[in-house]
Amino acid sequence: MLAINNLTFSYPGARSQFVLHDFALAKGEHVFIYGPSGSGKSTLLSLITGVQQHKSGSISILDTAFSTLSQKQKDRFRADHIGYIFQQFNLIPFLSATENVTLGCEFSKIRTEKAAVKYGSVEKGATTLLMALGLSEHNIAKPVNQLSIGQQQRVAAARALLGEPELIIADEPTSALDNDAREGFINQLFEQANNNQTSILFVSHDQTLANLFDRQVALSSFMQEKAL
Numbered sequence: 001m002l003a004i005n006n007l008t009f010s011y012p013g014a015r016s017q018f019v020l021h022d023f024a025l026a027k028g029e030h031v032f033i034y035g036p037s038g039s040g041k042s043t044l045l046s047l048i049t050g051v052q053q054h055k056s057g058s059i060s061i062l063d064t065a066f067s068t069l070s071q072k073q074k075d076r077f078r079a080d081h082i083g084y085i086f087q088q089f090n091l092i093p094f095l096s097a098t099e100n101v102t103l104g105c106e107f108s109k110i111r112t113e114k115a116a117v118k119y120g121s122v123e124k125g126a127t128t129l130l131m132a133l134g135l136s137e138h139n140i141a142k143p144v145n146q147l148s149i150g151q152q153q154r155v156a157a158a159r160a161l162l163g164e165p166e167l168i169i170a171d172e173p174t175s176a177l178d179n180d181a182r183e184g185f186i187n188q189l190f191e192q193a194n195n196n197q198t199s200i201l202f203v204s205h206d207q208t209l210a211n212l213f214d215r216q217v218a219l220s221s222f223m224q225e226k227a228l
């Protein structure tokens, strides 16, 4: 469902370039990519999501030649097919958990329709997912700035899952939690993702959780930064 082939990329003015050899992710697969700080994890994710444009090579997602799309088409494709769990969650603090989750579908007709078919409405989908991920009815109505870090993380996961995007990208969303809470969170995320055969790409510098995944890959095995 995701294939990267022979990419090159440089930040403007940089005296180095990133070279990415082949990497592929199958439908429904959960892959853990690990690399130390500064190795290029965020750069990789910005290339996959089209935030950064590579110089040569190709990225294909769901059989779409993602690299050839215009910026507007990439934005649409991302909204329709990719759920993103950010390291700092990127929630809107004064909105409730449910409102934050429904935002995940705001920019996508396809995801709105999928949520409506599955749950009756986007709002019902949001509350169902939040409760499946362990939030109480009382907590899902609160502004998210009144929730614990672990609860906020679940809101971020529910937002990424709603409307069944084919790919979920998780950028170290567990770094603020203790080990037991992190493992519990990953297992709940997988359970929900497996309902829709959603693929998960999880990047981290910390390999503690790696054995929960179908496959673990060192970033350095397919991506290197080389001097120009």
Ligand SMILES: Nc1ncnc2c1ncn2[C@@H]1O[C@H](COP(=O)(O)OP(=O)(O)OP(=O)(O)O)[C@@H](O)[C@H]1O
Pocket (backbone or CB within 6 Å): 011, 012, 014, 035, 036, 037, 038, 039, 040, 041, 042, 043, 044, 205
């Ligand atoms: N906007 C930018 N302009 C120039 N260089 C950048 C930019 N962003 C990152 N880099 C460089 O690219 C390399 C990889 O950085 P990146 O942020 O992708 O690593 P990372 O693995 O995500 O790190 P961390 O785990 O610390 O977040 C670093 O050498 C960094 O200095």
